[in-house]
Amino acid sequence: MKAIALISGGLDSILAAKVIKDQNVEIFPLNFRIPFCHRDKEVSSKSDNTAQLVRDNLGQELKIIDISEGFLKLLDKPKHGFGSNMNPCIDCKIFMLSEVKELMKEIDAQFVVTGEVLGQRPMSQHKDALQVIAKRSGLENLVLRPLSAKLLPETIPESSGWVKRSELLNFSGRSRRPQLDLANNFGIKDFAWPAGGCLLTDPEFSKRLKDLIAYKELNTDNTTLLKLGRHFRLSASAKLIVGRDEKEDLELEKLVKPQDYLFYPNEQLAGPTSLARGNLDTELIRLSAQITCRYCDLNNKTEAAIFYKKFPSQESNSVMVSSIEEDQLQSLRI
Ligand code: SF4
Structure with a gap:
């Protein structure tokens, strides 16, 4: 069995992938780059750190794919709207998973693993949103969220016996304690918390972005200057x-x-x-x-x-x- 694990750069996605790797599933770790992560230098040092964490804990090289061009199109009237700033989280995740779906065919992967935790973020991580995201990306029942799987409907990887549901987890909410304990168990150190990673959640940055959109100047070169x-x-x-x-x-x-x-x-x-x-x-x-x-x-x-x-x-x-x-x-x- 092979699964693509979406690696965001935070601890949760590494933990989720590790839980599944330990069930003898081959993991293909994948990070999507968008123009709203951090400043470029921070991105590269963060990516280096993430790549090292992936190497150390998943035994694989992190694959990084730049999806900036497609992502910018999302910002023009996202179907599921914006969060409290210019963050179209639900559409963003649907877009990323749709890209994953294409890659799954190429590398013959059977399912996807993400580090999402039920209830951790108000817009995109409640039960209905998680279902909508998987369905609209064309991966219904194929997106496994190991950290909260016991609180979510059973997916195909579980019902087919590719992974044991009994060995998955039941994390929920905003507390990071369970993740820290799990990281300790796995001996994972030097990780970053994902909070604040996306500039679309920043009110000042969002104001500048709205201006670019209003004046029809949204492109990757202009977006880079916003930072x-x-x-x-x-x-x-x-x-x-x-x-x-x-x-x-x-x-x-x-x-x-x-x-x-x-x-x-x-x-x-x-x-x-x-x-x-x-x-x-x-x-x-x-x-x-x-x-x-x-x-x-x-x-x-x-x-x-x-x-x-x-x-x-x-x-x-x-x-x-x-x-x-x-x-x-x-x-x-x-
Ligand atoms: S915070 Fe940013 S990167 Fe994360 S889901 Fe929302 S829009 Fe996408």
Whole structure:
């Protein structure tokens, strides 16, 4: 028997896969990457850690598949709506399981294992939602949630004797105590809790995402920028992102695309790099410079020369500006 185990990066999914592996089922550990996990560096260190946990406890290499493109389409009117922020959890899980279903055929896997725990999350982990998710993904009765299986209807892997229901678990609710005890039993260490892993549950990030959707600018490049800096809506077709520290300034410089603008102060001034994307006329170039100036250390001066260049050209120009007024700044802030 072979099962695909969805590995989220948290403890629960590793435990669920381990419970099934210990029943002599071959596990294919799979992680889906979406553009809303963490900042890229955090993602890679988290993925490295998860891959190591999978290696140590499941004896397999973690397969990572990027589903960003398909995932973005979900955000346009998800059938089952959003959670408290921009998190379309039910549609997200249906989408992921539908992708798993295709992979099952390719690798000849018979069922799917997830780390979901009944009642742990209000939107997507109550009994009805779990049923809807399995049914709508085309995997009805083939999604086994070992951590709560004894509280859920019997699935095909159990009724067919591929796994013993008696050796599955009855965890429910938000307490993590049972998972910690089980991790101890298995000798699993150095794991991460999944809480806070998805930026779609973050109110500030959700505000920025709503703005992108409202202005029909949702794509993977623009979504990557949402993870950085302070965001300002300059017009219906232009945005400015101002770095909050040196690291973000460098990241913005790396993410610049042809037709984007970069703004920065002259070398004598400490100040941020800003990236503007969209159509900028002379007025918006000035506005972007004023916003950038607002975050510069002006050394008691009232004006500063802000430089800018439009990529891919390396030619730079400058404009002398004072800081934008606070009221106007706040009215543009996303
Ligand atoms: S929290 Fe994010 S990744 Fe998790 S199910 Fe919801 S939308 Fe999907």
